[in-house]
Amino acid sequence: MPELPEVETVRRRLLTCLPGLIVREVVINDSAVSAQGAADVNALLAGRRILGLRRRGKYLIVDVEGAVAVIHLRMTGQLLFADESMPAAARPARFVWELGPRTQLRFQDARRFGRLWAFRPEDEETFFAQLGPEPFGPAFTVEYLRSALRGRTAPLKSFLLDQRRIAGVGNIYADEALFRARLHPLRPAGSVGPREAQRLHAALLETLQAGIEHNGSSIESFMDPMGERGSFQEMLNVYQRGGLPCRVCGTAIRRVVVGGRGTHFCPRCQPARGATGKRRGAG
DNA sequence: AGTGGCTCCTGGCGGC
DNA sequence: TGCCGCCAGGAGCCAC
Numbered sequence: 001m002p003e004l005p006e007v008e009t010v011r012r013r014l015l016t017c018l019p020g021l022i023v024r025e026v027v028i029n030d031s032a033v034s035a036q037g038a039a040d041v042n043a044l045l046a047g048r049r050i051l052g053l054r055r056r057g058k059y060l061i062v063d064v065e066g067a068v069a070v071i072h073l074r075m076t077g078q079l080l081f082a083d084e085s086m087p088a089a090a091r092p093a094r095f096v097w098e099l100g101p102r103t104q105l106r107f108q109d110a111r112r113f114g115r116l117w118a119f120r121p122e123d124e125e126t127f128f129a130q131l132g133p134e135p136f137g138p139a140f141t142v143e144y145l146r147s148a149l150r151g152r153t154a155p156l157k158s159f160l161l162d163q164r165r166i167a168g169v170g171n172i173y174a175d176e177a178l179f180r181a182r183l184h185p186l187r188p189a190g191s192v193g194p195r196e197a198q199r200l201h202a203a204l205l206e207t208l209q210a211g212i213e214h215n216g217s218s219i220e221s222f223m224d225p226m227g228e229r230g231s232f233q234e235m236l237n238v239y240q241r242g243g244l245p246c247r248v249c250g251t252a253i254r255r256v257v258v259g260g261r262g263t264h265f266c267p268r269c270q271p272a273r274g275a276t277g278k279r280r281g282a283g
Numbered sequence: 284a285g286t287g288g289c290t291c292c293t294g295g296c297g298g299c
Numbered sequence: 300t301g302c303c304g305c306c307a308g309g310a311g312c313c314a315c
Contacts, residue, residue: 001308032291058309074309075292111292113309154286163310171308259287261308 002073003058004135004168005211005232006222010079011055013224014062014105017081018050021099023064026118030094033107034116044118045069045097057131057167061124068124070117071107077114080106081225105225132165135208140166146197149189156192157185157258160204169204172217172239175264177207179238184270185263186256210235238264 002010023045028038048064055061060079062069071079080086080093083102093106095116107114119127132148133139148165159165160174169177178185181203183196192200216222216230219240223229237247242255246266256263 003309072309075307076294110294111308113292115310152285158286161309260289262306 001075001170001172001219002077002216002222003170003173003211004055004208005173005214006216006230007055007058007060007073007168008212009216009224009230010073011053011060013226013228014060014079014081015053017225018062018099018105019052020050021103022047022049024098024100026116027096027098028094028116029092029096030112032112033094033109033114034118036118041116041118044120050099056128056134057163058170059128059131063121066120068119068121070119070127072115073109074111074113074115076111077107077109078223079225080108080227082106130164131167132163134167135169135204140201142198142201145201146194149192149197152189154189155186155258156183156189156200157261157263159189161259161261166204168208171261171263172219172236173204173207173211175239176237177203179266179270180207182269182271184272185258185265186272238266240264 025046026038026041028034028041031037034041044067045064048067051063051065053060053062058072060071062071082104084104089108091108091110094109094112094114095107097105099105107116117127133144149159152159156178157174160169160177161171175185177200181196181199183192183200211217211232214230214232214235215224215228217232217236218229219233238253241253242264244253245251246253246269249266249268251266251268253264254267
């Protein structure tokens, strides 16, 4: 499922081909992809030149002249940079950006959770008002993390998935970051001490960075806009490894459900109470 | 306000 | 072999 590293991978790939192209028309084949409707979307985007691409959490932002388009891939969304010679997928694209006589940006999305928005640049701040700090941005400090954790009774796993606290962390990278930080996913967030918070902060950045460096995790259907797969799935320590031996200590990885989400951890490397004596790194 | 449960959606897979 | 039913999960919504 696309999280921060996957969306960043998509952004970097599209950065090599989209800027400078003109959005001739946005064709919406599945009206559920946008609450605005094709007329409204086209009024904002059609005829405008693409200026650049940014990312905010798991949202991909396309800057065009005088407007902003935002795409969320959710579970199964895929953006494909295509020329007309590329055959259409079995399912029709939920939307298509016509970018020239031979060039398209197609949005494939089997589970139909993905979304497209278009608005004026001055509305961007409101759009992202509820979203927490960017992990690689200046606001995401150890001090910020400590204050965000303080007093919370929700499990650490739920805390990490809450986009209002930290933007961009999803199920894979939450589990992997908790393993790297040697923190049990069911620990109440507020029970995390200063040194543990520091470990968690570092683990989040290291895990997300590793995901980006491996072009994301190609679990489910993720591939980048050129059809390339990522390789971070080969590096996973706990995610979807329930019952398999921990790569650090050999103990069987456990799978539990937290907040309705599959959650994977090593019961030895991530003890339920605060780790005291152990200091094995998580690789 | 914070928390947890439910919902959307459908391909894939386990079980019989 | 085939079909039924369940499961995954990001984020929004709702109830407490």
